[in-house]
Amino acid sequence: MSEKTALSIIGLKVKYGAIEALKGIDIEVKEGDVVALLGANGAGKTTTLRKISGLTEASEGSIQFYGKEITSMEPEKIAKLGIAQCPEGRQIFRDLTVEENLKVGAFTVKSSKQIEDNFERVYKYFPVLKERKGQTASTLSGGEQQMLAIARALMSSPKILLLDEPSLGLAPLIVQDIMNIVKEIKKEGTTVIIVEQNAAQTLKIADYAYVLELGTISTHGQAEELRNDPKLIEAYLGSH
Template sequence: MSDKKIALQIKNLKVSYGAIQALKGIDLTVYEGDVVAILGANGAGKTTTLKKISGIIESEGGSIELYGQDITKMEPEKIARLGISMSPEGRAVFRDLTVEENLKAGAFTVKDKATIQRNFDRVYRYFPVLKERKSQVSSTLSGGEQQMLAIGRALMSSPKVLLLDEPSLGLAPLIVQDIMKIVKEIKEEGTTVIIVEQNAAQTLKIADYGYVIELGLVNTHGKASDLANDPKLVEAYLGKH
């Protein structure tokens, strides 16, 4: 594992919302080409971590480096141009725009038309239903299709690191399986993925490495296969088997 490049390095990251400290100094190392799962209960600090990586919120301590470049205090647009893209919790598609217009909006950092076309082709290959519905207004899509669109839109900027926030939220188990399968394909094509999930069992099946965050601190971390077999973790997050 150590012969891989480090794509993203987080050191002692601290974030507060007013008097509430959401992250109390977390460390994460994400290697290029891996799927890294961030697990934990509601309010643990998982979404805060992704928001900070993408520059949406400010931190009060610690650092984030993308391929050795410090992005801790960078504007979100600059971070996006450097290759970090996020599919947010709750999908947040542009409801009044068509599928195709939503995807095009995701390519705002890409100037090359051929690259944009390649990204369209890639997204439609992962999610053929989006191609069928490309002229449809996004608000008319099912929850699963909107989730596919949110992931597709994030892929339109050719990200080096793709951030997925709760992609399985509110979806039927079969759809969740489909989405996880596609996340694996995205990784196999060379994109590094950080996935925040409450559905720990499904996520650890496709992840290489996992971090469990509890009350703003990393409680445990390790290879996904080890975490999936950790009895304490199984009881806390995967439901008792």
């Protein structure tokens, strides 16, 4: 495992009007790790991802991607550097085909060979998308649409993949599939930051985790240790 820091967040604060959604958080993401952001609704998890992607402004603090300051950078430039977000609620282009959606995901990739390789890669992860490549995205099931959203983000060859609630509203078997695919993505060297309500499943595939509560980090540590943390079990994992 690399000890290189892919992303560091230092003293990050984000305000929506008078409400402080993030109150000065610090997060470090090592290259090649799966890092989980856990917590209840309204804890600041999605805000953190949106800020990494440049979709919201910081009132204070710094975000560095491989040592490069990206805090005030525009979303397009951040995407070109190699950060791709798979947003909550999928946000696929429902009227386009599966293949057209994937092509849109590759908008930052200049090499046609690379795009071809990326198609091969995502069809290997998600064979069902290959079968359905000519179908319009609106005809896919919820699980297939989620797979398409992840595949579309991967089409940009990201160094870091941001996943926002990938298991939301999906059947347990599909959730298992998606978690297995996240493990595969990690194996191939992509760093993943995953926001999830499903803490038990996520901590099984994560290397490290941060728990957010009302815009602050209440605890963080190796995922394996947090899986056995009595307070965390009570709060998020249900009794085992």
